[in-house]
Structure formats: C-alpha cells, structure tokens
Amino acid sequence: MTEPLHLEDLAVGQRFVSPTKIVTVEEITGFARAFDPQPFHVSEESAHATLFGGLAASGWHTAAMTMRLLVDGGPKIAGGLVGLGGEIAWPRPTRPGDTLRVETEILEIRPSRSKPDRGMVKMLSRTLNQKDEPVQTLTATIVVPRRNAAAG
Amino acid sequence: MTEPLHLEDLAVGQRFVSPTKIVTVEEITGFARAFDPQPFHVSEESAHATLFGGLAASGWHTAAMTMRLLVDGGPKIAGGLVGLGGEIAWPRPTRPGDTLRVETEILEIRPSRSKPDRGMVKMLSRTLNQKDEPVQTLTATIVVPRRNAAAG
Numbered sequence: 001m002t003e004p005l006h007l008e009d010l011a012v013g014q015r016f017v018s019p020t021k022i023v024t025v026e027e028i029t030g031f032a033r034a035f036d037p038q039p040f041h042v043s044e045e046s047a048h049a050t051l052f053g054g055l056a057a058s059g060w061h062t063a064a065m066t067m068r069l070l071v072d073g074g075p076k077i078a079g080g081l082v083g084l085g086g087e088i089a090w091p092r093p094t095r096p097g098d099t100l101r102v103e104t105e106i107l108e109i110r111p112s113r114s115k116p117d118r119g120m121v122k123m124l125s126r127t128l129n130q131k132d133e134p135v136q137t138l139t140a141t142i143v144v145p146r147r148n149a150a151a152g
Numbered sequence: 153m154t155e156p157l158h159l160e161d162l163a164v165g166q167r168f169v170s171p172t173k174i175v176t177v178e179e180i181t182g183f184a185r186a187f188d189p190q191p192f193h194v195s196e197e198s199a200h201a202t203l204f205g206g207l208a209a210s211g212w213h214t215a216a217m218t219m220r221l222l223v224d225g226g227p228k229i230a231g232g233l234v235g236l237g238g239e240i241a242w243p244r245p246t247r248p249g250d251t252l253r254v255e256t257e258i259l260e261i262r263p264s265r266s267k268p269d270r271g272m273v274k275m276l277s278r279t280l281n282q283k284d285e286p287v288q289t290l291t292a293t294i295v296v297p298r299r300n301a302a303a304g
Contacts, residue, residue, distance in 0.1 A: 034220070058219065068188065083242070
C-alpha cells in the first residue's frame with residue numbers, strides 16, 4: 001500500500017503505468033447489449049459488413065475499461081479519482097483479444113482559487129493495445145485535495 | 153421506422169430528443185463494480201462519507217447510459233452512430249432514481265476533404281435529469297456517410 005497522493009505530491013511530467021487487461025468477445029458484446037447495441041459492437045456476424053469490418057468495442061467500453069485500469073493502477077489520489085470532464089478520442093477501435101494498458105502523465109497542476117483545500121490536475125491517459133497503438137487518448141481534469149486540508 | 157440519415161439530411165440547429173431512462177441503485181453499483189469500484193460509486197454506505205455525500209453514478213456510466221439513449225432515440229445515422237471523440241463534462245453526478253434524457257443539437261457539418269463519401273458532424277448532447285439539470289454535456293464528432301456514396 002502506498003500513501004494516497006495529495007496535490008503537493010504531484011509534479012508535471014510524473015508518469016503512472018497501469019496493469020494490463022485482455023479484452024474478450026463476451027465483454028465487448030455484453031457491454032454493447034447494455035449500452036451501445038449497434039451491429040459493429042454486438043456480434044462478429046453483424047459486425048462483418050460494417051465499416052469496422054469485424055467486432056469492435058464501443059468507445060464507451062474502452063473508456064470504462066480505461067477507468068478500471070486507472071482505479072487499479074493509475075495515480076492513487078487521496079479521496080479517489082474524481083473527474084470533472086475532459087477530451088476523449090478513439091484513434092482506432094479496441095478489438096477482441098487486445099491487451100490494454102493505460103499510461104498516464106501529469107500535464108498541469110493548478111491550485112483552486114475559490115477552494116483553498118484542493119486543486120485541479122490535468123492528466124493525459126493513453127490507452128494502448130499490445131502493439132503500443134493508442135485505442136484511446138483522454139485528457140482529463142481531476143480534483144485533488146491538498147495535504148494540509150486533509151489534515152486540518 | 154424512419155429512413156436513416158445521411159449528411160445531406162442534417163442541418164445545423166437540428167434537434168433530437170431521446171426517450172427517458174430511470175437510473176437504479178443496482179445499475180449504478182453494478183457498473184461501478186465492473187469499471188469504477190470507488191467508495192462513492194459502489195454502495196450507499198461507502199458513499200456517505202465521501203465528497204459526493206451519497207451514491208453517485210460513475211461519469212463513465214452516465215456516458216454509457218447517454219450512448220444507449222442516443223442509440224434508442226438520437227439521430228438515426230446511416231451506418232450507425234460512430235464517434236471519433238469529443239469533449240465531455242459532468243457538471244453534477246447522476247443519482248439513484250434520476251430520470252435521464254438526452255437532447256442533441258447539430259452544431260457543425262463538414263464534408264470530408266480526403267474522403268468524398270462522408271463528412272464529419274459535430275453535435276452537442278446534453279444529458280438532463282428530471283429537474284432539467286445537465287449531468288453530462290458531450291460535444292462529439294461523428295462520421296456520417298453521404299447519400300450518393302451509399303447509393304453508388
């Protein structure tokens with residue numbers, strides 16, 4: 001167990017690498033049936049004739065798996081990983097059998113002006129497959145408490 | 153059944169309203185156990201003492217539910233709703249019992265320069281709760297085929 005990180009513990013350029021996760025057909029089609037039931041996500045058969053040319057994970061499934069990898073192996077922020085939003089892109093789809101990992105870099109650290117007990121941190125999380133190709137890039141702004149606020 | 157929409161059928165300012173969806177505790181905690189197992193998402197008990205002050209859906213769960221509402225009642229794009237990425241923000245959390253709907257507006261239409269059979273469309277999808285408060289705003293860029301390309 002490592003100590004949870006406060007604003008004072010973070011530095012621009014700091015990097016975090018998650019564990020890996022293998023993506024299965026069942027996970028892709030299960031997520032799609034619940035949240036994104038389109039032909040290219042729900043079965044190999046229906047995906048074949050689409051512009052994906054075969055089964056592809058919903059981008060939101062890639063985002064959800066990325067979050068799980070960040071919770072398991074991203075920066076351990078005090079109070080949890082709470083995002084306000086960000087920019088997301090899917091340069092290529094996640095495919096069945098892909099092994100994903102997430103590499104995160106701290107881009108910007110900004111103490112809050114209105115709330116002295118916290119700051120905003122911008123981080124870039126790149127979700128890479130086994131060929132080191134990005135399947136998702138996410139630049140997210142998260143809320144991080146200051147250490148003295150936590151103690152006081 | 154309405155005809156699927158091609159690039160020529162879309163206009164800036166066009167609006168689409170989804171059906172509604174009631175969010176349950178079980179859905180929130182189930183999604184969280186799979187993808188975002190943090191105290192404020194996995195149970196009422198563990199959420200109580202966090203900065204959310206009670207159970208809140210993962211932002212990625214809100215995003216996934218938004219996608220489902222878009223598939224069920226957003227613009228019916230020919231070939232499906234395929235996003236390249238976008239900007240996402242969660243101004244407030246989705247709570248158990250919330251009734252969500254998604255209101256989408258077409259912001260920008262841009263024929264592709266390199267691929268004459270398609271264009272890029274920027275759309276704003278606001279996910280609102282029963283008090284008309286946004287729980288998510290998403291400005292997404294999607295790929296839309298041209299009609300003549302589909303016919304030819």
